[in-house]
Amino acid sequence: MNLRKFFSNRVFKLFVACLFLGLGTSVLLINPINSAISDMISGITIPMQKISNKISNAAEEVSKKKKTTEEYEQEIKELKDENQKLRAVTVDYFNIKKENTQYLKFYEIKKQNDSLKFIPSSVVVRDPNDNFYGFTLDKGKSSGVNVNNPVMTENGIVGWVSAVGENYCKVKTILSPETKIGVLCKNSLDTGVITGDVKLSDQNLTKMVFLSAQNKLATDDIIVTSGLGGIYPKDIPIGKVKSIIADDYDYSFYAQIEPYDDIRALYNVFIVTDFEGKGDISIETIVPMEGNKNGT
Secondary structure, eight states, rough: OOOOHHHHHHHHHHHHHHHHHHHHHHHHHHHHGGGHHHHHHHHOOOOOHHHHHHHHHHHHHHHHHHHOHHHHHHHHHHHHHHHHHHHHHHHHHHHHHHHHHHHHHHHHHHHHHHEEEEEEHHHHETTTTTTTOOOOOOOOOOTTTOTTOOEEEEEEEEEEEEEEOOSOOEEEETTSSSEEEEEEEEOOOEEEEEEEOOTGGGGTTTEEEEEEOOOOOOTTTTTEOOOOSSSSSSTTTEEEEEEEEEEEETTTTEEEOOOOOOOOGOOOEEEEEOTTOOOOOOOOSSSSSOOOOOOO
């Protein structure tokens, strides 16, 4: 390459321009005459340096505070655990509140019959094959439970103990045809017997049978236990009259009774273990009935 071509080369020209620019800047910075220009350049570079330092420091702080994935996962787990505990406390609160309401209502019934002795219990199992919504409770022989003990809620009788184990018992409900309870209408004083019916159980209804043709029952009349027979305490609510029906088959009358509880969805109940007038008299002494399996 000859010298003429070298000096006319673009790279050489760019090198020369940068060299002169560097020398010029140096002269301006060291020349006292041009201190104003130097101050101006410093005024620009120093703030920029400060800003750069701040950005650098901030980035370093963020880097220090940045959490690892494991730390975030641990925090999320702790928050979930705390949330679960709070939900459990809330559920417990509402359960206790509900139980307290049940106890208060139950004690209103107990005031009318001081002799009532009972054991609080909860449903632990429901038999899906039972068309009459029987269930198993968490109390048994070890708690003093016996066969034929009445089972009730704060609203009234819902069934009776049909079998007992050491720590559990099985209950037949008032929707079952195996149930036989002597009852009385508080309004008209008509008497009869409560027993279940397969056609009514899914509607949460039971029957009051052996009504006289001259009965004076009316819709919404209150039906309570009569106390006859010594199996159920006297004056415990069963339900209300929904309708009175004449049976064309045998020319008898019966009433459809709607329990005060939804028997299909019971949870907390009371097992009555003793009361004044408790005995062991069969229902046949009150109303002749074929195939009885329980007292009144």
